[in-house]
Amino acid sequence: MDFQAVKGTRDFYPAEMAVRNYLVDAWRRVSLRNGFEEFDGPVLEYLDLYRVKSGDEIVSQLFAFTDRGGRQLAMRPEMTPTLARMINARVNSLPRPIKWFCLSNVFRAENPQRGRSREFFQWNIDIIGSDQALADAEGVFVAVDLLAELGLASNDVVVRYSSRRLLAAVLTGLGLAADAIPAVLAVLDKRGKLPDPAFAEMLEKVVPAEDTRESIRKFLDLRQMESAEELAADLCILASEELRLALEDLRQFQQALRSFGIEAWCRYDTGIVRGLAYYTGIVYEIYDRSETLRALAGGGRYDNLLEVLGGPKIGATGFGMGDVVLGILLAEKGKLPDLASRLDCFVVTGEAALQDQVLQTVGALRRGGVATDFSPKARNLSKLLKDAAGRRARYAVIVRAESLAVKNLTTGEQIDVPAGEFLRQPKKFLA
RNA sequence: GUGGAUGUAGCUCAAUUGGUUAGAGCAUCGGGUUGUGGUCCCGAGGGUUAUGGGUUCGAGUCCCACCAUCCACCCCA
Numbered sequence: 316m317d318f319q320a321v322k323g324t325r326d327f328y329p330a331e332m333a334v335r336n337y338l339v340d341a342w343r344r345v346s347l348r349n350g351f352e353e354f355d356g357p358v359l360e361y362l363d364l365y366r367v368k369s370g371d372e373i374v375s376q377l378f379a380f381t382d383r384g385g386r387q388l389a390m391r392p393e394m395t396p397t398l399a400r401m402i403n404a405r406v407n408s409l410p411r412p413i414k415w416f417c418l419s420n421v422f423r424a425e426n427p428q429r430g431r432s433r434e435f436f437q438w439n440i441d442i443i444g445s446d447q448a449l450a451d452a453e454g455v456f457v458a459v460d461l462l463a464e465l466g467l468a469s470n471d472v473v474v475r476y477s478s479r480r481l482l483a484a485v486l487t488g489l490g491l492a493a494d495a496i497p498a499v500l501a502v503l504d505k506r507g508k509l510p511d512p513a514f515a516e517m518l519e520k521v522v523p524a525e526d527t528r529e530s531i532r533k534f535l536d537l538r539q540m541e542s543a544e545e546l547a548a549d550l551c552i553l554a555s556e557e558l559r560l561a562l563e564d565l566r567q568f569q570q571a572l573r574s575f576g577i578e579a580w581c582r583y584d585t586g587i588v589r590g591l592a593y594y595t596g597i598v599y600e601i602y603d604r605s606e607t608l609r610a611l612a613g614g615g616r617y618d619n620l621l622e623v624l625g626g627p628k629i630g631a632t633g634f635g636m637g638d639v640v641l642g643i644l645l646a647e648k649g650k651l652p653d654l655a656s657r658l659d660c661f662v663v664t665g666e667a668a669l670q671d672q673v674l675q676t677v678g679a680l681r682r683g684g685v686a687t688d689f690s691p692k693a694r695n696l697s698k699l700l701k702d703a704a705g706r707r708a709r710y711a712v713i714v715r716a717e718s719l720a721v722k723n724l725t726t727g728e729q730i731d732v733p734a735g736e737f738l739r740q741p742k743k744f745l746a
Numbered sequence: 747g748u749g750g751a752u753g754u755a756g757c758u759c760a761a762u763u764g765g766u767u768a769g770a771g772c773a774u775c776g777g778g779u780u781g782u783g784g785u786c787c788c789g790a791g792g793g794u795u796a797u798g799g800g801u802u803c804g805a806g807u808c809c810c811a812c813c814a815u816c817c818a819c820c821c822c823a
Contacts, residue, residue, distance in 0.1 A: 319796090322814070369823070375747085376821070393823045425821065426747080590822055609822085635823075665781050700783035711783075724783070 323425075323433025333654035335436065338465075338638050339418050342438040345461040346416040349453075351440060354415050356397035358422075362387040364396045367624060368593065378422050378433075390422040393635065394439045395617070396624065402443055403626030411444030411629075430609040430640045440614075441633030443621070448564045451597040451616055451632045452571030458601060458612055458634055459577045465641075466650040472611065474577075475584040476568075476599035479615070481561040482585070485534050488552030489527050497592050499531075504588035506535065526551075535585045540565060568597050593617045597632070603644050611644065612636035659745055660687040661703035664714040665696035672714050672734075679738040680712075685745065710745055712737075721745075 320326050327335055346353065362379050379389040391397060394417050402413060417439050427433055440457050442450040455474055462472055479500065486496050502517045509517070522528050530550045540546075543562050547554035572578045581599075589598045598615030602608070614634020622628040645651050662676050673689055680687040690702045696713070703711040704724060713720040713729075719737050721744050722729040730744070737744055 319814070365823085373823080376823090395823070421823090423821095423823080426819095427815085428817070431822085593823090613823085663782095694781095696781045697779090697783075698781095702783090704783045707784095713782075720782090722782075727783085729782080 321433075323427035325432060325434070329656065330654075333656070334642055334651060335638060337651070337654055338641060339436065339438075341461060341464050342416075342418055342636075345457065345464050346438075346440065349414075349440075349457045349460060351414045351416040351457070353417060354398070354401065355417050355419055356391070356394070356401060358391055358420070359388050360391055360397060360400075362389040364400060364624070365389055365392065368396050368620065376424055378424050391419070392423045393421055394419050394437065395441070395620065395633070395635075398439070398441055398443075399621050399624045399626065399631075402629075403621055403624060406621075406626055406629070412450065413443040414441075415443075416440050430643060432639055436638040438636045438638075439633060441631060443631040444629055445632070446618070446630035448568035448597060449571045450630070451599075452568050452575060454614060454632055454634050455572065455581065455599060456575045456577055458614075458636065459580050461636070462580075462601070462611075465645060467644075467648065469580040470604060471648060472580070472601055472603055472644075474581040474599050474601050475587045476581060476597060477583065477585050477587045478561055478565045478568075478596060479588065479594050479598050480596045481558070481565055482534075482588070484555065484558040484561045485546075485550060485552065486531070488547065488550070488555055488558060489530055491522070491527075495521070500588050500592075501590070503531075503535070503586075504590055506588075507586045537585065539583065540569075564596065589613060589615060593620050593623070595619060599634070601636075608644060609640050611640050655707060657686070658688050658706050658708040659685045660710050660712050660741075661699075661706055661708035662687060662689045662712045662714060663696065663699035663703060665699075666716065667693040669714050669716065676712060676714055676719070676734070676738065680741055683738075683741050685741050 325331070343353065362374065365373050365377060373392075374389075377389050377392040379387065381387055398415065398417070402409065419437060419439070420434055421437050422434050424433060425431065438461075440454055442454060455476070459474065482500065482503070483496055486499055487493070491499060498521050499518075502514075502521050505517060506514055518528055518531070522531065530552070534546075534550055537546075540562065541549065543554045543559040546562070547558065552558075569578070569583075572581050587598055587600050589600070594615045595618045596616030598613075600610040600613040602610055612634050614632070616630070616632040618630045619628070621631060642651075660680055662673050662680070664670065664673050670693060677687050677689050688706060688708075690699055694702075700711055700722075708724060711722040711724055713722060714734075719732050719734045720729050721732055721737065732744060
């Protein structure tokens with residue numbers, strides 16, 4: 316039988332593992348320096364956890380099964396429900412705002428293609444317990460901090476954001492019923508992803524009135540914010556309190572982006588709606604500027620989710636970023652550093668009789684925290700140095716009867732050192 | 747889940763209209779250049795041509811199925 320990796324999953328050979336670790340290490344480093352704490356949960360959750368949040372249709376898109384005890388389980392397709400469940404369980408004892416992150420593998424039973432696989436690693440950043448747009452902006456800051464950490468600049472990527480709250484307020488002002496709005500949002504999410512005529516047709520289905528559609532288009536074409544009064548006048552609607560509040564929220568968000576010094580990375584874009592229903596405020600997605608790839612990250616405010624999952628109503632905001640698209644972008648931009656593993660020392664000897672001293676030297680160096688290896692085969696010195704170079708060691712330590720020679724394999728310089736002196740303080744010689 | 751394209755050593759590719767034991771480079775391993783390195787030279791291993799059927803005297807090449815990958819839909823938490 317010939318086995319291969321399951322469709323949509325990836326094997327991580329050392330070269331790929333190095334890339335994955337490079338990303339995960341950066342995610343963790345950036346999270347910690349932004350004041351977030353790490354958590355994780357189980358890979359398996361009750362299927363209902365996802366049903367409650369997203370409805371039955373989601374079930375066909377995740378890996379689910381019934382265990383021998385008759386429980387309906389699913390492999391986690393995302394971390395937010397797990398996070399909400401964990402927060403809810405201890406909500407009264409956790410100091411707020413809660414700033415947590417996780418680096419977790421998630422599973423989706425969708426058809427794999429470029430930038431999309433069935434198992435991938437996702438970095439999640441969430442701030443729970445703050446209603447301020449400042450928290451949304453802080454999420455964006457963390458994302459930008461990470462991208463910059465990996466060598467990307469504001470001309471490589473863009474954070475496109477908008478406010479679903481404002482959009483909902485406008486739609487309400489245009490006379491749409493509350494229960495009709497989600498369907499309209501779903502259609503608006505398709506704008507720019509569909510050909511214009513197809514989009515127009517879909518919009519016509521959910522918004523029959525032509526003048527209303529015209530106002531929606533006018534709003535979508537806005538590139539900068541006006542006052543609530545001007546906006547209301549432009550769209551021929553009443554400047555409701557909710558419209559004012561939504562606009563004020565968006566302004567605070569933008570002000571925070573400026574204060575954080577990341578406005579050059581960000582662009583207001585009404586085309587950002589986000590597919591799922593639970594977003595309630597600021598939403599954003601991050602794209603490469605050439606827009607040839609899928610979104611690098613997406614997120615926003617979800618003030619109702621904890622309540623939906625049986626907890627109190629607490630404001631929450633956050634984003635998720637996957638490893639697949641990010642890895643592709645960094646590779647394309649040539650931003651992945653040389654990640655091949657390196658040794659500090661490779662210990663060799665030209666005399667087979669000294670093999671025992673080679674092992675003693677190796678042991679001493681390793682105990683001293685020096686990444687060290689050797690060749691298990693006794694060979695001539697020329698071959699052994701070839702081995703050392705092949706392993707990308709920085710230094711070759713040549714064991715001789717009377718002393719050690721430490722050879723810098725980058726410069727070719729070589730010095731003789733008494734063995735005892737070297738082994739007492741090896742790092743002195745390995746600058 | 748639907749549609750299209752692709753599938754020959756670990757990787758990149760060869761193989762005349764179907765015609766002998768499917769080749770090369772790189773990589774890997776071994777050896778030599780007789781004890782100081784990534785060069786050079788020699789050699790070896792590795793493929794039931796993704797897999798399973800079928801047509802044919804004969805299939806890497808044609809047909810069908812299946813698996814996987816890529817692309818486009820669906821979806822995107």
